[in-house]
Amino acid sequence: MLIGVPTEVKTDEHRVGMRPVGAEVLVKDGHQVIVQSGCGIGSGFPDEAYVAAGAQVVAEASEIWERADMVVKVKEPQPAEIAQIRNGQYVFTYFHFAADKELTTGCMERGCWAIAYETLTDDQGGLPLLTPMSEVAGKLSVQEGAKYLERPFGGRGVLLGGVPGVEPGHVLILGGGVVGTCAAWMAAGLGAEVVMLDINVERLRRLDEMMPANVRTIYSDPEAIRERLAWADLVIGAVLVPAAKAPNLVSRSDLAFMRPASVVVDVAIDQGGCFETARATTHRDPIYDVDGIVHYCVANMPGAVSRTSTIALTNVTLPWARKIAAMGPEALAANDPHFANAINIAGGRLVNAPVAEAHGLSCDSLDSLLVNA
Template sequence: MLIGVPKEVKPQEYRVGLTPTGVRELRHHGHEIVVQSRAGEGVGLSDDHYRGAGAEIVEGPEEIFARADMIVKVKEPQAAERKMLRPDQVLFTYLHLAPDADQARDLVASGAVCIAYETVTGARGGLPLLAPMSQVAGRMSIQAGAHCLEKRQGGMGLLLGGVPGVAPARVVIIGGGMVGQHAAVMAAGAGADVVILEKSPETMQAIDNRFGARVKTLYSSRGSIEDEVTAADLVIGAVLVPGAAAPKLISRELVEQMKKGSVIVDVAIDQGGCAETSHPTTHADPTYQVDGVVHYCVANMPGGVARTSTFALTNATLPFVVALADKGVRRALEDDPHLRDGLNVYHGHVTCKPVADALNYDYVEPLLAMAA
């Protein structure tokens, strides 16, 4: 199989879909790899690194999309990239389709096979291709939030951990999954007063076992969200419904009641955000204010630490890339139900139910779509 790796074109996105180590592994399996020039320069990987691993280097994305059997990326394809997709092509990347009707329409129209990292499941549960970036984003959310609390950034001028004689900031994390727990690691480590709102008793028990008294848990309800968000100095939106749009748990009215100079870091913004006042921002212009509340809603947070993120992500995705290349897309999907869970669009059919429900498409079960 010929595998293509284009340079990411989303603003301030420096990650790359394959490292030279991945190229070498795929070459060992007999596959060819074509990489766009300077695709890895943002993470310190030169064209010579890729050539040394056996990749062919080309200048523009057009040749990659025209030649490759499978495109391996990081972020969702932008409009110009979607126009280059072919009906016989496989796209393997993050998609986050539920809040993105334009992208979904273009992928359906392309006829390509589109597999989303974020809905591939694990044999023991979880989302193994989302987990590395959730870990990074969770930890980054506290760094970003602490910075936004500084007066010059529009915050109230709080030090996250306080100092002797001065209380620390109160950090409220909505969602106790991968993002939430990694945010709690950083926040508790900095000495903040940390509360996680969560619905699952098993998850709350796991948090208690992990953190003890350093992190408090509360059952997530409308009332507890209202009470905790209005008392918070920093709110981390860490909710996730796999494949679906994030639920709007922080209303416009609730934002009005928050402390002036408090901060919302909406990590769920890739899936539309969990605050009604959230809209995507970039690393170049990451924040805005609504009613005196600073909003940080960067849609590719891990791109800010692109080298760490690239190696963490490609460690997780490479075995699936190898399986798709070795077996071909149809057999790989038939053989592995967890990879099949990642199938969002197959030759014009929407094969991920949360996406179909969110965007009013007819849902087609993946095996039926492949049989057709």
């Protein structure tokens, strides 16, 4: 198979869909890899490393889209990319179709196989190609929160770890899933006092067992949230109700309970945010003020630490790219239901029910397409 890797074109996106070692492994498997010149620069992987791995470097993205059987990317195809997708081409990347009707109909019209990282499942009920980015965002949320607590950025001027004779900062984490757990490890490691709220008691039980002594768990209800808002220097929003908009846990009037110049990092902003006052921001302009509270609501946090994020992402995507290259998506989907869940569009036919429902489009059954193939 000929596998192509273009440079990401979405604003502020510095990750790349494949590292040089990925090209090396695929070439050893007997495939050909072509990458666009400069695709790895934002993550610290120069063209020479791809060449040494056996890949061919080409100047233009158009050559990748023209020649590749499978295109491996990070972000959803942008309009100029959609226009270049070929009939029957395999595109392996994040799509998040439910949020974008034009992207969905565009990929259907181009007749491609849209294989979405975010819907590939595992035996534990998880989304293994999404988890590493939640881990990155969780850890980064504390790093960013600590920075914006600094006075020159508008924060309270609190050092999360404290110093001898001065109490540490207080970190409140709403949601104890992947993001919340990684945030708690980071904040606890810095020496902060941490409280995690969740509505899943089983989850709280597990967190209680695994977390250090400076992390406490509390059942999440409006009273607990109000009480802890008044206590916190930094609040991290990390809730998720799968396939739904984030629940609104903190209203604008609740901000009045918070200490002046405390900081909110609403990681759940990609699902609408769990603060009423959250609106998506960018790395170039990440924060804004509402009623004296600093808000950080960057929707693609992992892009800020592109090298770590690229490595974390490609660690989990490469094994699947190899399987797709070896078997093709039809045979792989027929053998592996978790992979089948990743196929959102099969040769131009929409086969993901929630996406179809979100846009009022009709949905085909992947099984029937595979049987007829």
